[in-house]
Amino acid sequence: MAPEQLRREPAIAxxxxxxxxxxxxxxxxxxxxxxxxxxxxxxxxxxxxEPPPVSPDPGVPQWLHAILLRGLAKDPARxxxxxxxxxxxxxxxxxxxxxxxxxxxxxxxxxxxxxxxVVLGGVAATRALVRAAHERRAxxxxxxxxxxxxxxxxxxxxxxxxxxxxxxxxLPDNRGTAALARAYREWGEAxxxxxxxxxxxxxxxxxxxxxxxxxxxxxxxxxxxxxxxNFTASAAALTALDAHAPELAGDPQxxxxxxxxxxxxxxxxxxxAALDRLPADDPRRTYGHALENMSxxxxxxxxxxGQSPGSDHEFLIGDxxxxxxxxxxxxxxxxxxxxVLRADTSLTRVAEVPVGPSPPARAxxxxxxxxxxxxxxxxxxxxxxxxFVRYGLHPLDGGAPVYEWTESKILGSAVAxxxxxxxxxxxxxxGPYARRLRQIAPDPTGQWQSRAAHPPTDAAGxxxxxxxxxxxxxxxxxxxxxxxxxxxxxxxxxxxxxxxGQLRLLAxxxxxxxxxxxxxxxxxxLRIAAAKRDEYPAPNRFSEARPYGEPAGLYILAxxxxxxxxxxxxxxxxxxxAAPGRVGCTTAxxxxxxxxxxxxxxxxxxxxxxxxxxxxxxxxxxxxTCARSPxxxxxxxxxxxSRCPAPPTATSSSAPATSRxxxxxxxxxxxxxxxxxxxxx
Numbered sequence: 001m002a003p004e005q006l007r008r009e010p011a012i013a014x015x016x017x018x019x020x021x022x023x024x025x026x027x028x029x030x031x032x033x034x035x036x037x038x039x040x041x042x043x044x045x046x047x048x049x050e051p052p053p054v055s056p057d058p059g060v061p062q063w064l065h066a067i068l069l070r071g072l073a074k075d076p077a078r079x080x081x082x083x084x085x086x087x088x089x090x091x092x093x094x095x096x097x098x099x100x101x102x103x104x105x106x107x108x109x110x111x112x113x114x115x116x117x118v119v120l121g122g123v124a125a126t127r128a129l130v131r132a133a134h135e136r137r138a139x140x141x142x143x144x145x146x147x148x149x150x151x152x153x154x155x156x157x158x159x160x161x162x163x164x165x166x167x168x169x170x171l172p173d174n175r176g177t178a179a180l181a182r183a184y185r186e187w188g189e190a191x192x193x194x195x196x197x198x199x200x201x202x203x204x205x206x207x208x209x210x211x212x213x214x215x216x217x218x219x220x221x222x223x224x225x226x227x228x229x230n231f232t233a234s235a236a237a238l239t240a241l242d243a244h245a246p247e248l249a250g251d252p253q254x255x256x257x258x259x260x261x262x263x264x265x266x267x268x269x270x271x272x273a274a275l276d277r278l279p280a281d282d283p284r285r286t287y288g289h290a291l292e293n294m295s296x297x298x299x300x301x302x303x304x305x306g307q308s309p310g311s312d313h314e315f316l317i318g319d320x321x322x323x324x325x326x327x328x329x330x331x332x333x334x335x336x337x338x339x340v341l342r343a344d345t346s347l348t349r350v351a352e353v354p355v356g357p358s359p360p361a362r363a364x365x366x367x368x369x370x371x372x373x374x375x376x377x378x379x380x381x382x383x384x385x386x387x388f389v390r391y392g393l394h395p396l397d398g399g400a401p402v403y404e405w406t407e408s409k410i411l412g413s414a415v416a417x418x419x420x421x422x423x424x425x426x427x428x429x430x431g432p433y434a435r436r437l438r439q440i441a442p443d444p445t446g447q448w449q450s451r452a453a454h455p456p457t458d459a460a461g462x463x464x465x466x467x468x469x470x471x472x473x474x475x476x477x478x479x480x481x482x483x484x485x486x487x488x489x490x491x492x493x494x495x496x497x498x499x500x501g502q503l504r505l506l507a508x509x510x511x512x513x514x515x516x517x518x519x520x521x522x523x524x525x526l527r528i529a530a531a532k533r534d535e536y537p538a539p540n541r542f543s544e545a546r547p548y549g550e551p552a553g554l555y556i557l558a559x560x561x562x563x564x565x566x567x568x569x570x571x572x573x574x575x576x577x578a579a580p581g582r583v584g585c586t587t588a589x590x591x592x593x594x595x596x597x598x599x600x601x602x603x604x605x606x607x608x609x610x611x612x613x614x615x616x617x618x619x620x621x622x623x624x625t626c627a628r629s630p631x632x633x634x635x636x637x638x639x640x641x642s643r644c645p646a647p648p649t650a651t652s653s654s655a656p657a658t659s660r661x662x663x664x665x666x667x668x669x670x671x672x673x674x675x676x677x678x679x680x681x
Contacts, residue, residue, distance in 0.1 A: 003047050003074045008175045008207075014076035017086055021071030025051070028060045033072055047074070064090070077123075138179035141168065145183065153190075169203065181207040185217055194228040215245035219254065226257050231264035252279050259284065268294045298345045305347065306332025306339060317343065329374070331355070338376055340396060351396035372396050375413065375426070380406055386434035393426075393440075393448070403448035408434035416469030416478045418497035427453055427480055429464025437464055437482060454495055454503045457482060462489035470519040470526045472559040479506060479559070481528055483514045486536045490549055492517065492528065494559060509557065509564040512542070512549025527567060528557040 002018040005011055025033045033051040036042030051072060055065035067089050073079050080086040145168050152161040165187050174180045181204050188200030201224055205217035218241040225234035238258060241248060248254060255277035262271035272291040278284055302309050307330075315330045326343040327350055338355050342348040355376050373393040380390040387406030394401045408430040415424045425441035439453040452458055466483040472494060473479065480495040480503065492514060496506040513535040520529055531554055537547035556568035 001043075001046065002076070004076055006043050006047055010172075012076060013082060014079045017071045017079045017083060018076075020083070020086070021068045025068050025072070028064070028068075029055075029057050033068075134173070135177050135179065138174050138177035141171070141174065142179040142183050146186070149187075149190075175207075176209070177207075178209045178213060181209060181213040181217065185213070185220060188220055188224070194224055197224045198228065211245070215241065215248060218244060219248065219251070222257060223253065226260060231261040235261040235265070250277065252277075252282075255279075256282075256284070266299075268292075300347055303334070305330065305341070306335035306337070308333055338374060338394075340374070351398075353394045353396070353398070373402065375410075376401075377407075377410065386430075403440065405440075405450055407436075407438070408432060411463060411465045412467035412483070414467045414469040414480065416480060418469070418478060418480060418495075418503065419499075419501040420477050420497070421501075427467055427469070429467045429482060431463040431465070435461055435463055437467075453480075454482075454505075456505065457484060457489075457493070457495075460484055460489040462486060465514065466517040468517060468519045468528075472519075472526050472528075473506075474525070481517065481519065483517050483530070485513055487538075488541065490514075490536075490538055490541055492530055492557070492564065494564065507559055507562050507564050510541070510549060511555060512536075512538075512552075522556070522567070525558055528555075528564070530555045530557065 002011070002015040005015055022033060034042060034045040034049060036045050051069060053069070055062050067086070071079055071086060080089075145164065148164055149161050152158075152164065165183070168174060168183060169180065174183075184200050184204035184207055188197045188204060191197035191200060198221065201217055201221040205214060205221060208214040208217050218237055222234050222237035222241060225231075225237060234257060238254065238261065241254075255274060258277065259271055259274040262268070262274055268291050272288060275285050275288050275291070302311065302313075307313055311333060313330050313333075315328050317326055317328055319326055328341045328343055328347065330339060330341070331337075332339045332352075335352065336354060336356050338353045339349055340351040342350055351374070353374050353376065355378060372395075374396055375391060376394055377389040377391040380387055383390075383406060386408045388408050389410070390404065390406050391410065392401030392404040407428070409432075410428045411431045413426065413428040415426050417424045419425075423441065425439050428438045428440065430436050430438075435458070437453045437457045438450050440448065440450045442448050457464070462484040463486055464482055465485045468481045469478045470481070471478045472481070473496075477497070482493050482495060484491055484493060489510075490512050491508050491510040493505060493509075494507040495503040497503055511530065511532045513533055515531045515533050515535075517528060517530045519526055521527070532550060532552055534548040534552045538549070539547040542549045551569075551571055553569055553571040555566060556570075557564045558567050559565075
């Protein structure tokens, strides 16, 4: 394509000359006059690069090479008046004609030179005046466009605004102007859709006529590509920006983008270098030691583990075979098995247990007996009641499971010898809808059994989201720490075994929704680290003023007698949220005609004769009956579900009455189809 076509100017006869000369140049020299690895580079060379002034091939005479150079001129006016003139020149040897005209040319050389100077100066001045007027007209149109777009934005007429901008961009009089590049950039900055913003900034880069406009377009393009998670293209835009505008190398926003792009392509040395460009107070600068350590990592393909390339899998770490060395366990979907891998540089396979295509989910335990078992769970479709998952204790050395049972999804588990008889027991806590704390262990005859570990905890009807075991009181025997979440307990409880082996409640602390919990040793004592979030309001459990319980943050707790004392509290910034009991769904009365408040949660069917409610929760009340019953077991009371408040009466037809009900029950966890952990026999 001729340069004027790349500048989006109409094709003319001179454009055909350019294409003809490109073809003839390639035929004579064996290569094209302009080259590039990509379309963008090729276009840049066509617009700005010049072929060599001297023929690179001795077999091609210089007079012929000069004809081609004129036909390849960037300015169409500098080419030949028509193909006839070009073909006529190619048909004659200019050396012979030059000898005949030499004497005459010497006589008029001075006159021709003077004429050329005058003509070229006049043409340049005329072009400058025409272009300046062209830019002024385009800038005036851009000012009108800005006013119109602002009015349409206020009126929320986005489609009409998009059509108006497209008409401005397509107007031939705007092509080749700096106003068009600015219009593209401003339109891209106003877009909330990443794809539309990327298209606009790409158009701004193509239309840019100044260094500043090109740099701004490349910067915006790199940032928006990163927003859409296309770090490969974003890195390419960054590379072009660094070459075009090195003065932007210290831009702190671009420094964060360079870090994200390097991490996405697993280039840890580049990520470490990107940290140095971040502002001095940026907390990410503390990642340096971690990135340096990761730089020495060994890359192992997923196929070597037995996983499909590009698939997502969870890895659990622990001593799974009881040899006091750490291993990893994960699901190898290509092998349809759960694998235990040595935590070495080659991830040596230690054991493999066939489980089918279902990936393992998290449920960690520590081995305490001579032979270890792997706790695996797979889907149990069509099962009655709460038996959503079929669990089994599988020997690491292969063979059939030693014990199997069905249960709701296990959210936490631990192995501990709470009663001090020298034999560890497996304790599991499940979520919706069983919500039970179970003890699983062999009896004195060697027969595996499952029983309720602590009936009062089961009676709370709450998700048992995390379980850990450790000696919190320093008496040489571990205690069981259980996180009981929605929909009634919202607490962290410590259970201790009496001499008869029965668990009793030793201490309890009602914090609210605890997302995760671990045990750690600090200052010579074993402590509980609990991450508490403001989720699942429970005004009946706490108060209307503080429906989420204690403030959100990280709690470091220690057992102090029969109480859990706070050793340290690290708060987290509070995000703005709706009023308690009004989160997650919107109700509009049937008389309201204006648009209702949009819901931040996906809708589900929930309606009555008087209301139409897009509602993410499946709660029950007189005002809202949703598609799903509050419990899968008829005998279980619906008290485990939060109820929706009744919708208020609409005050006018133009102001819809709104109310919101709590989110659906269950932990905020990614759905998983099976569970893995190890316990010893």
